Structures are given as structure tokens and as C-alpha cells.
Amino acid sequence: MKKTTAKVVRATGSHYRLVYPDGTVGEAVLRGKMRLETSEDTNPVVVGDDVEVENGMILSVLPRRNYLLRKSARAGVRRQVLCxxxxxxxxxxxxxxxxxxxxxxxxxxxxxxxxxxxxxxxxxxxxxxxxxxxxxxxxxxxxxxxxxxxxxxxxxxxxxxxxxxxxxxxxxxxxxxxxxxxxxxxxxxxxxxxxxxxxxxxxxxxxxxxxxxxxxxxxxxxxxxxxxxxAPGVKEFLPTDMSPSELAQYYPEMRKLSPQCRFNNCTHLNEPDCAVVAAVEAGQIPRTRYNTYLNLVESLRAS
Ligand SMILES: Nc1nc2c(ncn2[C@@H]2O[C@H](COP(=O)(O)OP(=O)(O)OP(=O)(O)O)[C@@H](O)[C@H]2O)c(=O)[nH]1
Ligand SMILES: [Mg+2]
Ligand SMILES: [Zn+2]
CATH class of the missing domain: 3.40.50.300 (P-loop containing nucleotide triphosphate hydrolases)
Structure with a gap:
């Protein structure tokens, strides 16, 4: 079988199920070289990936349009790409x-x-x-x-x-x-x-x-x-690989207000003249959202 592309529809450990463009289904493993090139802190091939495959061997992953990752719960593995x-x-x-x-x-x-x-x-x-x-x-x-x-x-x-x-x-x-x-x-x-x-x-x-x-x-x-x-259920879903001020940019209501903070890299924790903290106190930003932000900052710092 010559080299072709396929979609990964199932990922279990080091075995993958693929769907080919003509709709046929097949199983595949990673080429040894790819396993070696893989960094230890993440999984190399995930569900949703488009891969290059030849004789049941995944040769490479085509560029991803996007992906989702979280802090891994497994010891020795820093992050887990989910899809x-x-x-x-x-x-x-x-x-x-x-x-x-x-x-x-x-x-x-x-x-x-x-x-x-x-x-x-x-x-x-x-x-x-x-x-x-x-x-x-x-x-x-x-x-x-x-x-x-x-x-x-x-x-x-x-x-x-x-x-x-x-x-x-x-x-x-x-x-x-x-x-x-x-x-x-x-x-x-x-x-x-x-x-x-x-x-x-x-x-x-x-x-x-x-x-x-x-x-x-x-x-x-x-x-x-x-x-x-x-996907399998998980106990926690913690972001990783970002600073607290970056995390704040991923809370849309904080992102909107942060240009009004005194410092442009404000983390909205205890800086003076913080527009986000003022908005929380005025009830314009839900306090529950601010509290989860504090929890997530804590977890980013611990990792
Ligand atoms: N009452 C009620 N029970 C539900 C509802 N949705 C799911 N359940 C029950 O919740 C239990 C768990 O459902 P699953 O679909 O296995 O949950 P899951 O999120 O896939 O769990 P994991 O695969 O372990 O991550 C089953 O007993 C379901 O019948 C719902 O809308 N109402
Ligand atoms: Mg389930
Ligand atoms: Zn601020």
C-alpha cells in the first residue's frame, strides 16, 4: 500500500484507529523513528489528527488547525494533548x-x-x-x-x-x-x-x-x-504553559477591562488601580469567575 493520509478516530496507548478518505477503517502504530522524536512530556498523535500512513505505520502528523491540551495528571508527563x-x-x-x-x-x-x-x-x-x-x-x-x-x-x-x-x-x-x-x-x-x-x-x-x-x-x-x-472523564481540567497575566487574557470579561488597569501586564491579583478587581467588587465581573481565576493561577504556579 502506498503512502496516503488518514484521520485518527481512536487513540489507545500506542495503537490508533484510522479512517481513510474512501471510508475504510484500519489500525496503525507509530513508526519507530516517530516514537523516538516524540518528546516525553506529551502524546504525539491524538484523535482528530490527520496523519501520513504507509502499511499500517504512521509516518507523520499533518499540521494541526488547532488542538486542546491540559496539564497532565500523570507523573512525569507535563501536558496532555486531548484532540x-x-x-x-x-x-x-x-x-x-x-x-x-x-x-x-x-x-x-x-x-x-x-x-x-x-x-x-x-x-x-x-x-x-x-x-x-x-x-x-x-x-x-x-x-x-x-x-x-x-x-x-x-x-x-x-x-x-x-x-x-x-x-x-x-x-x-x-x-x-x-x-x-x-x-x-x-x-x-x-x-x-x-x-x-x-x-x-x-x-x-x-x-x-x-x-x-x-x-x-x-x-x-x-x-x-x-x-x-x-473522551474519558477527568477530575481536573487545568490549563498549562501560560503565565497568570496570559490566563487573565483567556477570561473574556477580564481581557476587556485589562487595558484600564494601571499596569499593562497586570495579573489582577494585588496591583494598585486594577480595573478587574474594581469590577469584581462592583459586581460587574462574577465573583465566581474571579475565584476560579485565583484557583487556576495557584495551579499554574504549582506546575
Ligand atoms: N438522571 C440522569 N442520569 C444521567 C443523565 N445523563 C447521564 N446519566 C447517567 O449518568 C451515568 C454516567 O453516564 P456516562 O454517560 O457513563 O458518563 P460519562 O460522562 O461518559 O462518564 P465517563 O465515561 O466515566 O467519563 C449513567 O448511569 C447515566 O445513565 C441525565 O441527563 N440524567
Ligand atoms: Mg463516557
Ligand atoms: Zn488588573
């Missing part, structure tokens, strides 16, 4: 079962911002909301994200009637789904593309967390056009 060449970065969050920290959502949104990928916040498991205080909390979170310019969907993977608008946003695009384990990423994808029958997991009754059912990232075609990448 490449996507149109929409979707964070699937829940108010409970499992609880999704706002720092998770905001770490994800800032990362998508850093890599110039449009982002969408999806609150799933709407059917579990009972008390008025739950609905108030959801309304508050939705208002927060919309007020800083993000698109938000509120859905239940178990109620297909709630998915219409999400489907429209995903139609014809390649979306990447991230979220804590158990948030319902695979269940949502099953509801959007019923033929797939992806494995879904139980929620631990004791911890109200998921059980890491999805173990590798995989790209699936959608029946209404487009693709979706289902």
Missing part, C-alpha cells in the same frame, strides 16, 4: 451526581480560549433538579456564563426533547466533549446518535462520582452531520 482539528469545545457539567467544580468549567473555557476554539457549556441531568434552590443555582450559573459571552445549553440526556438546540449547534461540526467522569458525556452522545451504543457507567452511590467508563478518546460520526469526540 486536534475541532470546531467546538464542549464541557459537560452537572450540578450534582457528580458535582462539577466551577474551576473545572473555567479551566476548560480558558484553555479553549487560549487555543482559539469556540466553546459551549452544557449542563446535563436537568431531570435530577427537584428543589427550587437547585433551579436557582442552575439559573445563576447559566446567567454567569451567558453574561461573559459563552453559549450555554441545559439538557437531560434522558429526555430527547431537550437536545434540539444542542444538536443544531453540533450539526456539521467536529465537537470535543470533556467533563468529569459520570457527567453523562457518553449517554448524551448515545442520545444524539442512537446507533452508537457507547458504554455508560453507573454513578457510585457513596461518592456520587462516575467510574471512568470511557477509557480512550474516540471520534464518532453524527447522524445529522458532523462528528463528536467522546
Amino acid at each position: 486536534a482539528n475541532v470546531d467546538l469545545a464542549v464541557v459537560v457539567a452537572t450540578l450534582f451526581k457528580p458535582f462539577c467544580p466551577l474551576t473545572f468549567i473555567d479551566g476548560f473555557l480558558a484553555t479553549a480560549e487560549a487555543y482559539h476554539i469556540p466553546a459551549l457549556v452544557v449542563f446535563n441531568k436537568l431531570d435530577l433538579l427537584e428543589k427550587q434552590s437547585d433551579w436557582d443555582k442552575l439559573e445563576d450559573w447559566v446567567a454567569t456564563y451567558e453574561s461573559v459571552g459563552y453559549a450555554v445549553e441545559t439538557v437531560s440526556a434522558l429526555k430527547s426533547g431537550t437536545l434540539k438546540s444542542l444538536r443544531e449547534r453540533m450539526q456539521g461540526r467536529t465537537s470535543f466533549f470533556a467533563g468529569p467522569s459520570g457527567a453523562g458525556k457518553s449517554t448524551l452522545i448515545n442520545a444524539l446518535a442512537p446507533g452508537l451504543r457507547l458504554r455508560v457507567g453507573e454513578i457510585s452511590a457513596k461518592w456520587e462520582t462516575g467510574r471512568h467508563t470511557t477509557t480512550f478518546a474516540e471520534m464518532h460520526p453524527l447522524p445529522f452531520g458532523g462528528y463528536v469526540i467522546d
